[in-house]
Amino acid sequence: MRLSIVPANTKFDFVSRRRLAYPLSALLIILSIGAFLTQGLNFGIDFRGGILVEIKTEGPANVAELRATVGDLGLGEVQVQEFGAPDDVLIRIQQQDGAEAEQVQAINVLKEALGDQVSEYRRTEFVGPTVGAELISSAIWAVVLAIGAILIYIWFRFEWQFGVGAVIALTHDVLTTIGLFAFTQLEFNLATVAAILTIAGYSINDTVVIYDRVREELRRYKKLDMPAVLNLAVNRTLSRTFMTSVTTLIALIALAIFGGSIIRDFAYAMIWGVIIGTYSSVFIAVPVLLALNLSRESLSAGADDSEETAPDASAQDMPDTTSDK
Amino acid sequence: MVNYPRWAIITTVVIALLGLIYASPNFFPQADEAVETSGFLPSNRMNLGLDLQGGSSLLLSVGVDTAIRETLESVESTVRRELRQRGSRVGYSGLRVEGKAIAFRLRDAADSDTARDRLRNLEDGFELEISDDVNFRLVMSEEAETARRQSAVEQSIEIVRRRVDETGVAEPVIQQQGQDRILVQLPGIKDPERIKRLLGQTAKLNFHMLDESVSIQEAESGNLPAGSMLLYSPEEEGRIPYVVRRTVEVAGDRLVDAQPTFQDGQPIVSFRFDASGGRRFGELTANNVGNRLAIVLDREVVSAPRIQTAILGGSGIITGRFTVQQVNDLSLVLRAGALPAPLTVLEERTVGPGLGADSIEAGKIASIIGLVAVVVFIVVSYGLFGLMAAVALLFNLSLIVALLSVLQATLTLPGIAGIVLTIGMAVDANVLILERIKEEVRNGRTPISAIDAGYRRAFTTIIDSNLTTLIAAILLFQFGTGPIKGFAVTLSIGIITSMFTAMMLTRLFIVVWLRRRRPQTLPI
Numbered sequence: 001m002r003l004s005i006v007p008a009n010t011k012f013d014f015v016s017r018r019r020l021a022y023p024l025s026a027l028l029i030i031l032s033i034g035a036f037l038t039q040g041l042n043f044g045i046d047f048r049g050g051i052l053v054e055i056k057t058e059g060p061a062n063v064a065e066l067r068a069t070v071g072d073l074g075l076g077e078v079q080v081q082e083f084g085a086p087d088d089v090l091i092r093i094q095q096q097d098g099a100e101a102e103q104v105q106a107i108n109v110l111k112e113a114l115g116d117q118v119s120e121y122r123r124t125e126f127v128g129p130t131v132g133a134e135l136i137s138s139a140i141w142a143v144v145l146a147i148g149a150i151l152i153y154i155w156f157r158f159e160w161q162f163g164v165g166a167v168i169a170l171t172h173d174v175l176t177t178i179g180l181f182a183f184t185q186l187e188f189n190l191a192t193v194a195a196i197l198t199i200a201g202y203s204i205n206d207t208v209v210i211y212d213r214v215r216e217e218l219r220r221y222k223k224l225d226m227p228a229v230l231n232l233a234v235n236r237t238l239s240r241t242f243m244t245s246v247t248t249l250i251a252l253i254a255l256a257i258f259g260g261s262i263i264r265d266f267a268y269a270m271i272w273g274v275i276i277g278t279y280s281s282v283f284i285a286v287p288v289l290l291a292l293n294l295s296r297e298s299l300s301a302g303a304d305d306s307e308e309t310a311p312d313a314s315a316q317d318m319p320d321t322t323s324d325k
Numbered sequence: 326m327v328n329y330p331r332w333a334i335i336t337t338v339v340i341a342l343l344g345l346i347y348a349s350p351n352f353f354p355q356a357d358e359a360v361e362t363s364g365f366l367p368s369n370r371m372n373l374g375l376d377l378q379g380g381s382s383l384l385l386s387v388g389v390d391t392a393i394r395e396t397l398e399s400v401e402s403t404v405r406r407e408l409r410q411r412g413s414r415v416g417y418s419g420l421r422v423e424g425k426a427i428a429f430r431l432r433d434a435a436d437s438d439t440a441r442d443r444l445r446n447l448e449d450g451f452e453l454e455i456s457d458d459v460n461f462r463l464v465m466s467e468e469a470e471t472a473r474r475q476s477a478v479e480q481s482i483e484i485v486r487r488r489v490d491e492t493g494v495a496e497p498v499i500q501q502q503g504q505d506r507i508l509v510q511l512p513g514i515k516d517p518e519r520i521k522r523l524l525g526q527t528a529k530l531n532f533h534m535l536d537e538s539v540s541i542q543e544a545e546s547g548n549l550p551a552g553s554m555l556l557y558s559p560e561e562e563g564r565i566p567y568v569v570r571r572t573v574e575v576a577g578d579r580l581v582d583a584q585p586t587f588q589d590g591q592p593i594v595s596f597r598f599d600a601s602g603g604r605r606f607g608e609l610t611a612n613n614v615g616n617r618l619a620i621v622l623d624r625e626v627v628s629a630p631r632i633q634t635a636i637l638g639g640s641g642i643i644t645g646r647f648t649v650q651q652v653n654d655l656s657l658v659l660r661a662g663a664l665p666a667p668l669t670v671l672e673e674r675t676v677g678p679g680l681g682a683d684s685i686e687a688g689k690i691a692s693i694i695g696l697v698a699v700v701v702f703i704v705v706s707y708g709l710f711g712l713m714a715a716v717a718l719l720f721n722l723s724l725i726v727a728l729l730s731v732l733q734a735t736l737t738l739p740g741i742a743g744i745v746l747t748i749g750m751a752v753d754a755n756v757l758i759l760e761r762i763k764e765e766v767r768n769g770r771t772p773i774s775a776i777d778a779g780y781r782r783a784f785t786t787i788i789d790s791n792l793t794t795l796i797a798a799i800l801l802f803q804f805g806t807g808p809i810k811g812f813a814v815t816l817s818i819g820i821i822t823s824m825f826t827a828m829m830l831t832r833l834f835i836v837v838w839l840r841r842r843r844p845q846t847l848p849i
Contacts, residue, residue: 005706008767052502064683082677083382127508128501134483135806142805146797153796157789190808191738192673195800197812198743201794205750208790209757216782238380240753243706247699247756248749255745260687260787266738270745291528293409 005246006239014282015227015290021283025172032179040183043094044077044189049129050094051103053110056120060086070259075106077187087119092127110185131190135145139193143200147171150204160213161292166207168320170284173203173277180272191266196301199273202248206241206281213237218296226294230286245278327655329836337829342718344822347727369730372512374496374737376679380512385485389505392477392666393470393476393634397422400448402435402571404429404463407443415440423462425470427451431459478505480665485509486807487661488523496811498679498737507668510676512735517673519654527623527667528658530577535617535629544568556619558626559645559826567626569619575606583659585652586642592652594643596657596659603639611635614690622655680738688741696722699752707759708848713834714755721751726820729815737808740815747819750791754827758783763849776835780828787827795820 057066066089067080076094084088093110096102107124147167155163177199181188214233221229229255234241249271350370359420397770401420404427408415416432431440433440437458445453446460450469454462485507489497499512511520536553539554544555545566552572558565579602586595598606610618610632619629620643627645647655679687700718703711724743762779770778795817 008763014346063677067675073663079679081379081679084674086677101410102358125503127503128482130500132482132486132499134486138804138806139678139809142801142803145804146800149800150793155794167686194738194740194743194808194812197746197809197816200791201797201816204793204797205753205790209753212786212789225730230654237760238463239763240756243756243760244749244753246481247702247752250698251695251745251748254698255688255691257691258687258694259691260684262684262738263691264690274749 006242008239010235010238011231012235012238013231015230015287017283018287018290021279021287025176025280025284027200028176028179029172032176032182035179035182039185041178041182042076042185043093044187045079045092045127045129046131046189046190047129048095049105049127050092051096051124052127053107053124054083054089054122055089055114055118056122057089057117058119060143061089063089066091066114070110073109074267075109077189088122095126101316143197154208154211158211159294161289161294162211162215164292165285165288166211168288169207169277169280170203172280172284173273174200176276177269177273181269186265186268191262192269193275195266195269195273198270199277201278202274203280205213206244206277207285209240210234210237210281210286214227214289222296226290230289234282234286241278241282245274248274251300329833331828332416334833337833340825341656341830344720344724347731348723351612351726351730367730369733371726371729372733372735373497373678374735374740375510375512375579375676376737377685378513379676379678380510381517382674382676383509383511383517383521383524383670384674385481385504385507385668386671387478387481387505387507388667388669389474389477393425393465394422395666396473397425397427398463400451400463400465401427404444407447408440410443413439415443417461422684426462426464428460428462432462434458471776472538474505476664478507481668482507482666483590484522484662488658489520490806491523491657492520492523493584494520496737496808506671521656521670521673523658525670526654526658527664528577528655528661529663530580530659531621532575532577533569533572533575533619533621534574534609534613535619535694537617539568541566541568547845556621556624556626565626567619567629569621569626574609575602577659577663579603579605580659583656585649585656588642588644591644592647592649593645594647594652594656594659595640596643597640599665600639603637605636606639606641607635611637620669639737679699692741696748699748703752703755709838710759710762710835710847710849713831713838714752714759717755717831719746720830721804721822722748724825725815725819728818728822728840732818733813733815734818736815737811738785740811743812743815744819747816747823750794750820751823751826754783754787754823755831757786758827758831759849762847766847766849772844773839775847776839780832784828791820791824 061082063080063082067078070078070091070093075096078094079088079090079092081092082088091110093106096106103269106278111118111121147170148168151163151167154164154166173195177196180186181192186192210233213236214230217229217233217236221232224232252267252271252274256264256271259267335681342622347367347369350368358519401422405420408417408420408429415436417429418432420427420429422428431437435456437455440461441453441455442726444463450466450472451463453465454464456462482499482501486497486499489499489511494511496512498508500508502508509524511517539548539550539553544553549555549568551569553568556567556569558567575598579598580596581599581602583594584598586593597603613632614634615632617629617631620627625641630644643655680688696718700715702714703718707714722744725747728734734740758779760773762782765773765775765778768775798813798817798820802810802817805813
């Protein structure tokens with residue numbers, strides 16, 4: 001017996017759903033930008049720096065316990081690190097919103113919570129961000145160039161409409177993910193940046209797989225109108241879309257449940273990314289090709305037609321043309 | 326697609342086995358040094374980043390007072406230049422840096438207004454104080470001093486980051502601590518002494534002219550011309566004294582590149598100026614043929630060659646009694662730029678992992694549970710073929726670990742994210758193929774024909790989707806820094822290995838199974 005979640009010959013009309021998907025995505029993006037502008041991102045220590053406290057504990061320190069204790073104080077991101085000796089610990093808490101007084105307040109809260117575990121406070125100092133301005137600007141440049149390269153590659157392999165469509169879907173996913181972070185005020189740190197890049201990678205992969213099928217079906221069904229071909233392509237890749245998303249989600253859900261506090265935020269972001277990435281491939285990237293006036297003519301000089309001319313391929317493809325109409 | 330030539334089978338098997346062999350050191354507890362060297366098995370393990378394994382921590386103190394002094398000295402020479410303006414020279418005496426000010430005394434009170442006009446807005450953050458019309462003091466304001474201190478620390482952090490990056494130590498943590506210190510944490514490095522040496526060198530390179538108007542003996546006995554100074558060659562060469570003009574003719578910040586190379590078997594550093602530095606250097610050498618140039622590094626004369634001919638190409642070399650290691654390090658620090666102030670190591674410690682052993686343990690368990698869940702899901706969904714895909718997935722992971730170990734790339738939490746994504750993509754490639762085969766079976770094909778068509782059609786899709794991501798990863802690597810680079814490395818490795826396992830390894834399993842069983846229907 002075999003588990004089969006998506007039935008074989010689905011005929012959902014995905015493309016017409018754009019009337020629902022476009023406003024929904026527009027709303028999501030507006031909400032994301034709104035949240036970003038009004039609330040901003042909750043930058044962690046990596047980006048905004050914080051307070052460094054070096055302590056000496058009574059006996060060997062239990063780093064895990066210390067992290068839990070300090071983490072529960074509501075002071076934002078916390079890093080706890082063994083420092084040179086088993087009873088020497090470096091605690092970093094993120095810079096608190098507000099002025100000097102709030103920082104002092106946070107240090108007092110910390111000292112109260114640690115209580116008599118600590119035999120000595122060796123130093124308390126402010127530390128700067130580990131992500132400098134140069135690092136941020138080079139990262140932004142790298143991402144912009146990477147998106148440009150994706151656009152050019154897809155244009156070269158497909159048509160410009162596909163390149164633009166893929167970049168629209170990608171931007172959609174990245175913007176809404178950043179929006180999610182602004183909205184929930186989840187910690188935004190270096191691991192988050194990695195998560196966002198990962199989401200971008202997933203989104204592009206998912207979109208290109210479906211586009212590949214769109215190109216194939218466009219070449220095969222010369223008489224079918226454009227929305228029908230697009231629907232056909234999405235339906236035929238539906239079980240793959242579903243299987244891949246579910247498998248990746250299974251891995252991520254495991255990370256979220258069992259991975260501990262630090263990996264959890266990261267896993268949440270990626271779970272969101274997989275869902276939004278799958279949604280945007282099907283409901284945004286594909287219908288957007290219609291809006292961009294994709295036509296068969298533009299594809300006729302396509303790069304690679306070998307599948308069509310394969311000797312035993314054409315004969316057996318015909319029967320199912322009729323069943324699709 | 327179903328015919329699988331012998332050489333391809335052999336290559337695939339060899340690559341898969343090499344993956345297992347090179348990944349193996351990571352799965353055994355760290356062996357003793359002696360055992361490691363005696364075995365023929367590879368011993369390189371993955372480097373784990375600071376967040377996963379900890380490393381060493383250096384606390385550096387930025388010599389901000391030196392930065393302040395240098396600012397004052399440079400304002401002093403500006404003042405000197407202003408007062409000595411050609412045609413309307415103002416007589417003065419006792420020009421010196423005095424505390425946080427530049428002070429001098431006018432010879433003639435009649436020049437007071439001229440001097441005031443010239444010096445009033447000379448430098449931002451300096452206030453002019455005049456007493457008795459002749460005693461001038463240009464005082465550095467407190468804000469200017471604070472700003473200079475802060476900018477010295479910030480510039481130092483940038484330079485430290487560049488130098489550490491150049492050594493290839495990936496993913497350091499570099500942050501300002503307190504007022505004037507820098508905390509540098511490096512993941513398990515093998516040669517902390519070299520890093521300390523590299524960070525300890527200011528690397529301020531300047532080109533001066535030698536002052537040959539006085540002999541060394543005269544200069545050493547105190548008879549030094551006003552615009553000159555006495556500098557020495559480095560210690561190892563027996564500290565030869567040189568009389569060097571104070572004026573910096575070309576500054577080292579005009580360098581755009583420095584590379585270690587050889588000349589007559591001697592290690593040397595070759596360098597290149599930017600356009601304006603090259604022009605300046607060309608003019609200098611053209612006007613001074615026959616005179617001696619002093620190449621001054623951190624107030625030591627590394628060499629003092631006589632200018633034979635004008636050097637117009639904008640590049641040159643630094644010779645000296647260097648070892649290969651010194652030449653490598655010197656080029657590195659010159660490329661990375663000079664520190665605005667000297668750094669001293671205050672403290673050196675080993676640090677535990679930033680994420681903590683507990684989080685890492687949780688992460689390990691979570692990854693294993695995730696992997697098992699994925700394997701179960703694929704097997705339940707695709708049966709025998711799913712099992713083959715799952716086995717290929719395990720090989721894929723071992724290949725990733727093997728490549729990371731061989732390349733000695735540093736694995737951090739962001740890197741693990743890259744691996745999770747590639748596992749998703751590896752599964753995707755298999756799913757694409759299997760779904761395609763299913764489709765072909767439904768279209769009434771025979772098993773062999775269905776598998777053949779399934780592979781052939783999934784092929785372009787896999788290539789297109791993976792290449793798109795790979796291109797993006799390469800750009801991220803090329804133009805990103807620090808953690809972005811680390812992410813790009815693991816992502817690229819993962820894409821390549823997952824393409825290999827889906828298109829070569831799973832296919833090999835299927836082909837072997839087809840040849841053995843010659844099935845009438847596919848269990849899919």
